[in-house]
Amino acid sequence: MPMQSLTPKEIVVELDKYIVGQAAAKRSVAIALRNRWRRRQVESPLREEIAPKNIIMIGPTGVGKTEIARRLATLAQSPFLKVEASKFTEVGYVGRDVESMVRDLLEIAINMVKDEQKELTQGLAEANAEERILDILLPPSPRRQESTSQGGGSDALLLQDSGQGALSSLQSPESPEPSEFSTREKFREMLRSGRLDERELELDLVESRGAPMVEVMGFSGMEDMQSNLRDAFSKIFPKKKQKRKLKVPEALKGLIQEETERLVDMDMVMKEALSRTEQSGIIFLDEIDKIASRNSGGQGPEVSREGVQRDLLPIVEGSTVPTKHGMVKTDHILFIASGAFHMCKPSDLIPELQGRFPIRVELHSLGRDEFVRILTEPENALIKQYTALMATEGVELVFEPESIQELAELAVQVNERTEEIGARRLHTVMERVLDDLSFDASERGGDLFLVTADYVREQLSDIVQDQDLSRYIL
Ligand SMILES: Nc1ncnc2c1ncn2[C@@H]1O[C@H](COP(=O)(O)OP(=O)(O)OP(=O)(O)O)[C@@H](O)[C@H]1O
Numbered sequence: 001m002p003m004q005s006l007t008p009k010e011i012v013v014e015l016d017k018y019i020v021g022q023a024a025a026k027r028s029v030a031i032a033l034r035n036r037w038r039r040r041q042v043e044s045p046l047r048e049e050i051a052p053k054n055i056i057m058i059g060p061t062g063v064g065k066t067e068i069a070r071r072l073a074t075l076a077q078s079p080f081l082k083v084e085a086s087k088f089t090e091v092g093y094v095g096r097d098v099e100s101m102v103r104d105l106l107e108i109a110i111n112m113v114k115d116e117q118k119e120l121t122q123g124l125a126e127a128n129a130e131e132r133i134l135d136i137l138l139p140p141s142p143r144r145q146e147s148t149s150q151g152g153g154s155d156a157l158l159l160q161d162s163g164q165g166a167l168s169s170l171q172s173p174e175s176p177e178p179s180e181f182s183t184r185e186k187f188r189e190m191l192r193s194g195r196l197d198e199r200e201l202e203l204d205l206v207e208s209r210g211a212p213m214v215e216v217m218g219f220s221g222m223e224d225m226q227s228n229l230r231d232a233f234s235k236i237f238p239k240k241k242q243k244r245k246l247k248v249p250e251a252l253k254g255l256i257q258e259e260t261e262r263l264v265d266m267d268m269v270m271k272e273a274l275s276r277t278e279q280s281g282i283i284f285l286d287e288i289d290k291i292a293s294r295n296s297g298g299q300g301p302e303v304s305r306e307g308v309q310r311d312l313l314p315i316v317e318g319s320t321v322p323t324k325h326g327m328v329k330t331d332h333i334l335f336i337a338s339g340a341f342h343m344c345k346p347s348d349l350i351p352e353l354q355g356r357f358p359i360r361v362e363l364h365s366l367g368r369d370e371f372v373r374i375l376t377e378p379e380n381a382l383i384k385q386y387t388a389l390m391a392t393e394g395v396e397l398v399f400e401p402e403s404i405q406e407l408a409e410l411a412v413q414v415n416e417r418t419e420e421i422g423a424r425r426l427h428t429v430m431e432r433v434l435d436d437l438s439f440d441a442s443e444r445g446g447d448l449f450l451v452t453a454d455y456v457r458e459q460l461s462d463i464v465q466d467q468d469l470s471r472y473i474l
């Protein structure tokens with residue numbers, strides 16, 4: 001697993017591709033991520049003692065906190081869950097209890113391992129499916145000769161030895177009559193080149209139960225019960241085989257899926273997923289400031305906020321959470337919390353919880369130069385996005401460098417005059433500047449549209465000058 005061993009510097013380099021500035025925050029999360037890997041290299045008794053150093057990222061709105069977490073998730077290659085702390089309610093109240101995040105994390109890990117396994121067995125599944133199609137197309141053949149087919153298939157064969165009957169190339173190849181063999185090969189040839197695509201086949205397919213869904217955004221605390229019920233039912237009513245008439249490509253798809261399901265060893269997947277969740281899971285707790293408040297005067301939401309904090313404690317500290325796939329120990333799960341902390345401070349969290357997040361990093365608010373860079377540099381930069389969008393209409397959108405300076409400058413001004421919303425302001429400003437073009441672009445195919453500093457001013461300055469207007473429009 002090459003990604004998991006990215007060094008802190010490499011992680012920062014990756015983050016730099018999407019996030020401008022905020023070096024301190026990038027550094028901290030990079031170190032935390034690498035420490036997971038380091039811990040796993042340590043010998044056992046000591047390894048168990050090394051607890052993750054949880055992080056709080058503090059910074060105003062729209063400066064990249066969530067963005068860092070999102071990008072980290074793709075880098076981490078460990079089970080990664082991002083949740084809004086404000087979504088939870090105290091145990092006993094209507095809403096999601098905090099333990100659900102551990103269950104969700106495990107589901108993510110399961111899907112992750114399962115996908116990896118599917119990828120590994122893909123070649124073999126495809127080869128098997130092809131043979132099955134050929135069996136249907138050329139039925140009365142008691143003996144069959146099968147060639148080891150398609151790249152990847154043989155690799156998977158070495159890794160996977162549980163699927164009985166799947167090991168086509170290991171079956172003793174009784175020598176077939178040459179004519180039969182060549183017919184089969186001819187059909188294979190036709191199948192691969194797509195000349196059989198219009199053929200219809202009738203075949204038995206196991207009804208797929210659908211991929212297990214990760215319900216991260218749910219509302220009720222019932223989902224675990226629901227899925228337990230669903231599981232129970234699927235055991236009572238075993239998977240049905242269904243006869244269906246399908247065109248060859250669909251049939252192939254269905255068979256590949258069926259073969260994949262069969263080849264993936266779910267016991268192994270569960271074991272691996274549990275261990276990954278415990279050993280390298282990361283939970284990103286967004287909006288933690290929303291549950292931080294001291295003046296728990298007595299009634300209202302305040303009570304339950306502190307309650308949520310208390311519920312969080314054991315999970316962050318390390319406890320065992322029961323899930324339907326087994327117990328999950330949370331001792332080594334890394335927590336990264338983030339919040340704007342406008343109305344309150346980290347010190348407003350209950351003391352026990354503060355102690356569980358020893359690392360604090362601040363993200364600073366963004367200025368004009370950073371805006372310029374955000375507009376142009378990241379791989380998903382707004383200018384790149386709009387240019388690509390317009391290109392679909394055949395319009396070549398070009399920004400003069402000065403126009404980008406102007407955009408950034410105006411965004412800063414609006415942030416200062418109305419409300420500070422960080423880089424999100426760039427979205428509203430850009431949308432406004434390109435409003436006319438966005439409306440006309442479909443009729444302007446072949447045009448070159450040059451955005452100059454004057455054009456930006458022309459489109460925006462009235463609004464920027466007028467505070468009231470900009471409150472509504474930008
Ligand atoms: N430093 C940055 N570099 C590049 N893009 C950024 C940066 N900061 C913010 N953005 C962009 O601004 C938008 C909002 O950023 P993000 O979601 O990270 O804000 P946040 O810090 O989590 O704010 P909030 O406290 O409101 O949740 C995103 O589209 C993101 O791409």
Ligand SMILES: [Mg+2]
Pocket residue numbers: 065066067286
């Ligand atoms: Mg955020």
